[in-house]
Amino acid sequence: MQSYRCLSTQSLAWAPSGRYPRHRHRHLQSPWRVSAVAAPMKNQKKHSMPAEKIEVFKSLEGWASEGLLPLLKPVEHCWQPQDMVPDSSLPLDEFMDQVKALRHRTAELPDDYFVVLVGDMITEDALPTYQSMINNLDAVGDETGASPDPWAVWTRSWTAEENRHGDLLRTYLYLSGRVDMRMVEKTVQYLIGAGMDPGTENNPYLGFVYTSFQERATFVSHGNTARLAKERGDPVLARICGTIAADEKRHENAYARIVEKLLEVDPTGAMLAIADMMQKRITMPAHLMFDGRDPRLFEHFSAVAQRLGVYTANDYADILEFLIGRWRLEKLEGLTSEGKRAQEFVCGLAPRIRRLQERADERARKMKAHTAVKFSWIFDKQVSLN
Numbered sequence: 001m002q003s004y005r006c007l008s009t010q011s012l013a014w015a016p017s018g019r020y021p022r023h024r025h026r027h028l029q030s031p032w033r034v035s036a037v038a039a040p041m042k043n044q045k046k047h048s049m050p051a052e053k054i055e056v057f058k059s060l061e062g063w064a065s066e067g068l069l070p071l072l073k074p075v076e077h078c079w080q081p082q083d084m085v086p087d088s089s090l091p092l093d094e095f096m097d098q099v100k101a102l103r104h105r106t107a108e109l110p111d112d113y114f115v116v117l118v119g120d121m122i123t124e125d126a127l128p129t130y131q132s133m134i135n136n137l138d139a140v141g142d143e144t145g146a147s148p149d150p151w152a153v154w155t156r157s158w159t160a161e162e163n164r165h166g167d168l169l170r171t172y173l174y175l176s177g178r179v180d181m182r183m184v185e186k187t188v189q190y191l192i193g194a195g196m197d198p199g200t201e202n203n204p205y206l207g208f209v210y211t212s213f214q215e216r217a218t219f220v221s222h223g224n225t226a227r228l229a230k231e232r233g234d235p236v237l238a239r240i241c242g243t244i245a246a247d248e249k250r251h252e253n254a255y256a257r258i259v260e261k262l263l264e265v266d267p268t269g270a271m272l273a274i275a276d277m278m279q280k281r282i283t284m285p286a287h288l289m290f291d292g293r294d295p296r297l298f299e300h301f302s303a304v305a306q307r308l309g310v311y312t313a314n315d316y317a318d319i320l321e322f323l324i325g326r327w328r329l330e331k332l333e334g335l336t337s338e339g340k341r342a343q344e345f346v347c348g349l350a351p352r353i354r355r356l357q358e359r360a361d362e363r364a365r366k367m368k369a370h371t372a373v374k375f376s377w378i379f380d381k382q383v384s385l386n
């Protein structure tokens, strides 16, 4: 199992050059912002896209129908959670045999693995928040709830595909008997009630940069939980996490295509949006998670994910580098001087994040402090953070 050192929120703080002043409301600069349970977000910027840019998205409706919607899978060709969990319609003894086999497989998985898997499941289960966020983006939201506009069709169908992820992980975790489902369910309820603050300002330029990054982050994370499940002897769970990761990859491709198109039709506008989101740092969608007990639950969950190598500061830098390459940002032309400064900032950021990570690792090595916390999700058992 890969091991990464836990990072404090300060150790990942970075300040871009003076050309990109920090936004007033982004007071924490870690990729994993600390939980701010029940504290309403202040100074949130709204509707930052100039009205004339609405036309950009209207003009791309034909492209969205042809270039985006084909990336969805027809329901009849989609997997369903039931394909990968014990079949409760079988005679009871056969069903119980399948459940016993599942429990036998999960018996070898360590507690810290379940912390990460539960965190991932909870993140998936807060799907209503993500659909709301996308529908609140100007020019691409679903205005009626059943709008035939391609942007709206995409968002509803994307949500419907995503909805299977939490269901599948939840059913598997429930049958494993390894987690305190009531605490997990409480966390989901708290999280959906709390929402999220991705800093996308109802602005689809910012929103689609965020979703491109975020879908790749979930692809990486589910891919790593799949790898760990395989290493620890649960091939079925490995298949489950791998199947979800494949969906995330397809979704990442779709959102990255939208940004690619925006870079083509409005290079400076899109480049500034990428710089803006990177300057703020991409906030993980479940950053407001709370279980009613641990006010630093998200920070603790993130530290375990970092230690197990499921999602790390290096992954954050890798994703940034991947998107820079995918969008060919280094070679992007037709930019205004402001756009060129944004380009320079974004293209030089990944090495900087890596250097900070190395320094944080070094500090952690010197401190040698060992920290462990109790997680309610696994019946208050202690798990090491570093």
Ligand SMILES: [Fe+2]
Binding pocket: 124, 162, 165, 218, 244, 248
């Ligand atoms: Fe998902």
Ligand SMILES: [Fe+2]
Binding pocket: 162, 215, 218, 248, 251
């Ligand atoms: Fe996703």
